[in-house]
Amino acid sequence: MSGFGDCLAEHTLDALSRGRLSPAEQAAAARHLDGCDACRELLAALARVEVGEVESNLATRPRGVAAPRLAAGDRIGRYTVLHLVGAGAMGTVYAAYDPELDRRVALKLVHHGLLAGDAREAAAARLLREAQALARLSDPNIVTVFDAGRFEGQVFLAMEFVEGGTLRQWLMVERRSPAAIVAMFVAAGRGLAALHGAGLVHRDFKPDNVLVGGDGRVRVSDFGLVRVAPAATASIEETFDPARPLPTGGEAMTRTGALLGTPAYMAPELWQGAQADARSDQFAFCVALHEALQGARPFTAAVLSGAAGGRMVAQGDRIPAGLRAPLAIGLARAPERRHASMAALLAALGRGLTAARRRRTALLGLGVGLCAGLSAWGWQHAQARELAGREAACVAAGARIEAVWGAAARADVERSFAATGKSFAPTTFAKTAPWLDRWAADWRGAAETACRAHTLAGTWDAELRARAEDCLDEARAGFAALVDELRDADAVALTQATNAAAELTPASRCTQPAALRERPDVPQAQRSAARELWVRLARARSLQAVGDYAAAQAAAHAAMAAARASGLPELIAEAEFREAGLHEKRGDYAAAEAGLLRALAAAEGARARGLALAVTTDLVYVVGYAAARPAEGRVWARSAQTQLALHPGASPLDEAHLDSRLASVDDVVGDYAEAARLHARALAVREQQLGPWHPDVARSLVGLAAARQAQGELDAASELYGRALTIQQRVFGPEHPDVAMTLHNLAGVRYGAGALDDAAGFYERALAIAERVLGPDHPGVADTLKDLGVVQRARGELAASLRLQTRALAIYERALGPDHPRVGNSLNSLALVQRDLGAPAEAERLHTRALALFERALGPDHTEVGGVLYNLAELRSEAGAHAEAAALMRRAHAIYAAALGPQHPETVDMARELAQLEAR
Template identity: 75%
Template structure:
């Protein structure tokens, strides 16, 4: 209990101790400890008297802490965690400090391999009656803070619950508080003001996000060992009371984070450190940006003068504020700062500066004026000279403005070097040389995407230049980040144009998709996204650009479908990035290489690469890249590797990253939904898959328009989910919508059209409309043969399914003819040991009349599948099931039962024990085993 009597900065009693003392809530020993300090501290005695004046008599003796939620709640003793204790995934290392709202521990995050500051809000602040609502409020407010990305605001990584307590995981800063920095040595006024201006920018960013700090003081500002200033301890921060959204709905950790206006708090709470509290707060008025401004000015005045500007009695209203001014024995206040501080310290909130931005601008101007100020003698001749020079100065200023505008226009025009008339002509010639019937249409459909991207880059480059050199809205750091982002985007565009200048048939078929899916440049002019972007050392920028050019080429080769050529380029980039020692580049390179392994079907290599990329991204604090990597892990682990539960865990991790990413795009959520849909679809959760695809479709249509390839993917994914649910009419309608979009995008002869026709034929087959399915398959087959050639493995896919349809129609001879051709194509294009060969053998075995020949085909299919896919793959289960049926018909019941058991084990592992197919096989096995 004695630990509640703690000292604030400067050796005075902490605010919670004074508050408890004013209510009569300290124990006898605590009161005695406080009394010893009060005997020698006039300031604390005045603060205590002022607190006593504003405490409601009904509250005295209730021993309640300041409000959380809608009412005051009872505080209680807090368990202290020890080294090795676990809070979620975090391992506690040691206590850093404790305050009125909670305790801060140094902790280790094993997932991200870094030390964090872990703050646990006191359990007693969440009453039994309102604990869930209050905790949800605190979590939403913590997440709103996590949305805020600013170099002068301590980063919030995570928020959650631990044994009823809310916790925050924050950046761990090596250094001390601003109070300690001020006390370490005598600082110049310029150094002090520079430090406070950095902290003021954090408050301005906080206010811009709709938040109020409510407890700004030197103890809540950290100065790192390298001099970085960061505002921290948002334990009392609240969303501004102008918000109106409801806050009583249950907290959903998977829900996208609220913006700054989505939570409210009851106003009138007496929160904050009394010495820095604005006068209106003593009267119960709501805290807002202007009360933060007042606290900031008190702290700055104190730092410069060595004393606060008012006594506690003046702040509490016992005397007029002016009468409470403290006379500084050593006046260190620069003359140019007196007026800005006086305005910020105005008793009436409406008399203060309009915003923190306005205050900071006044402070910087005042300090600059003080530096320039010199004794001045002006004679008549000088006045005449100024008058004569004014006209010339104005024209010089206009000329400089025009020169800056022209330079920014030229910065945007750099894209013409990549995509101009010459490049356009070379790409058209390259397409037409392929001789494919859809080449001219593909050129006509592809170039608008390239034109739009080039125009977007031009606009972004011009905007970034103007923001810094013309409007002075961006600092040099933000401009450097924008230039790096634009250079990377331009390199990717250049690499794609280069690939299209020398396109083969595969590149031709992928060209429109590749152009449509170029990385957007919007993020290059979004300050929040740019602040998240790791900035590589300027001195070695050429080395970084060379690595990124390799990555751009690998991405373009991947985009046009040349995975074999792309992979060695990506691996070269990985090696160069690792040699550079820059984690951000390592993450980018590993991510690209992993994506290529995924495309080539090497899923173990893809997973290993993604994990390496994630480690590097976290080391670089590249949260946007970490989100993209984690989203791909959802698919690679959950779908490709068939570890569905792990895939869902990665999806939750991705949602958390998305929620904490400032300026996150809805398209990133859509991409995550699409990836997760593949995972839940494979385990038979078709309702969930349909919901995810529907959500992704709505976002993509709104953000990209109805004619984007990603919209088509969502339509096809949703159609497949509806098809699996037996909603065949809905599935057919979605496929038809996708087909219409594809025809607008690519023309009627593009091979992608054949893929949707193929899927639509599958719906007709499932509905039993076999005669409708056949012409759809045949149209798809004709397009593929014209576009890809009669020997392409994609043709074999359609031959295979058309053969299955003919078998269902009873046309066994035609089915066998088509399947024989499909098998020959597979073996010639893919080799005799490919899984597609096994699939074709499995289908052929169902067509032949000779049981011995059927068994031979099944056995060969089984051997290929087990070797190529592993003994637990779904396709192995399919062959085992068919072979079991054949052996049962031959009277080999014991052998059939063993084969069916093996098939059942594979299905259960892949789909889960409750999947309809699993239950059906279990029933069949039970019938076979019955006496």
């Protein structure tokens, strides 16, 4: 592809306007278009030709509906339009490029004419709120909604761009077996069930509104008619107007006005004006499935509406016998006679399809003769009983998780949270329990899948099943350890509970054959001891997750001794890795590095490639960022990248984790553009893999915001911090340390922009939360006090700044001891206030104390030492001692040049000031 240099070639522009470029080529072209007026004008001219072609195909659109009018290269917010995907009576969909996250999205605009005049603004506002509700969902069978907004009065949705076609197109490409059809509809049904579980109703389910991606994954889409269900919780319902829902796009047959939906799929009660609910979605699903299997819908629209002359469609024999009863129940005219839920319908379809297979197998022997037939019948009956027993055993295997997380455990955790006496305890339980529910359901499904793969499908041998069982036992032990800690939660554990639950490794990894085959072999005689060790390590992980680092360190150390006694390299590696992680959390980076190196050697000895990758990725951070040795950190990053490429069990999340770690190294050396690129890449992966509301998504947003902030892009940083704050408030609630920290970061952005009053306001909000949640003497409170003091100093409020800095220093010294590096930072800040107050001797005393502390704690070549030397040089210069000042500045410059490189902005600034001092 040529033309991506100075300007785009005309054939490139033509291919772009018609949507014929690859995703990578589209992204490259969109980046060029952002800065090239000439190419945008030529692309617009080419696109107008295409739009004219589309308009000729829409001659039947209703009067008053706007035609597609955006051309390739146009902008909707931050999105660059690439090409038109489709247009219909209700809306227009464009492919677009999101430069912030470097990905393609689908932009859907709802037509002006479909919003009633007086109610247009209210209806548009309600659609935006509905989009926000959809964005809270994270389900593999639902198209992800990323963003929503307004464009020239119209509402737009930014959604996941799915390469592929619709379920209807999939059905038409070739004749499909009933089993294949049911499998695709069951996947779509899971998406509907997820919608219903979130208190939402689709209202327009049909094969045209289900996408089948190139990866074969089914996604329910076209959400313009989604509404909150009547039984939804108040916390969701209160954000929606009772106004009539907006119509969706894509098909002129969708009814508007009093009725909403596609007539052929609408449940009878909707024709009578009843409110749509999960049961009417179930009816539409059964109509669509009947149509796919039989080749005809079960009713005409006239039958559904009760109109005269309506008729039932003749029933044929293409529907497997076992599926007829579940479909008949789902198609019942009275809603209360349908299945209790989509989950119940899907379960019935699964049983029916299995029964149909058994009947077909039994019929094969009928022509052999009476005796042979009776014998075959007896054998088939016995086989059916055996299969049913195996299926029941697999269900029981999954049900073992209820012993860890059932009604009793849930009640215990809720009581434990309440017993802390914290006002936010009920909110924290409400936020934490769904993550625990989700993990337990994932474990149940993984256990059943592993069992069926071995005992029913026969696709796994006994060795692979044993490896899966070990993996599942380890995962269950880790989950049980966390639940135990939450049953006895203190105030610190309460603040970390939601995060700990959200960060549990999914049990579904135990169903991945490639990853299972990577697990080292454990001799049969040592398996019992090995499992006991896994339990002890799991407890150390859980104690760390809830913030009890001292207890976690003790548990990890005891596990380490037992692991070494066992002689099993993988367990030694896991124990070393756990203990090293705790050293990192407690700020002992030298011990963390040494432990990681031992863990890596043990992991390589055990051929545990997944563990070796995790250890190497942490070395990138500990060496490159925490120890401020970026060149070595990059070497470890290259090693981790090689391991990623060679490890068959690696996942996109492993790469995202490495990107985040490497981005921190780029922060150290001041390469903020590269840090931003890595954070954006990690963010895109985490959103796709974890959903838009996972805490790790918020962390990537915070990292990206910090990189933008360092580049001086304060508006972008503020928007990213705002998005992270929205996630954290939803996931953790408004009273959480992560919320306070993001408010703290927003304050820093406003301070950098010179908006000192705004910065003070954000710091004060962060301080109020931190004091309530952490208590008045927590180091996190001191962090905000210190930085608020910096703002007050900048505002000229020196007395207020002095009070804040003095209180921060007292907290640090009580909580961390007099020799902690954060004490040194506090001394440095307090010295600057004393300098402004006209007390240079006191300022010099504080700086000198900070210098000695940093040299003891961090070594003489750390950048913190250089920073204090710089401040002391300025003090000596102001006192007229230029030679002393130059000597101090020379030392500071040498430290910065060695640690950050001679081209780092701070090193360059320091060199300039040193030259000025030496010239005096």
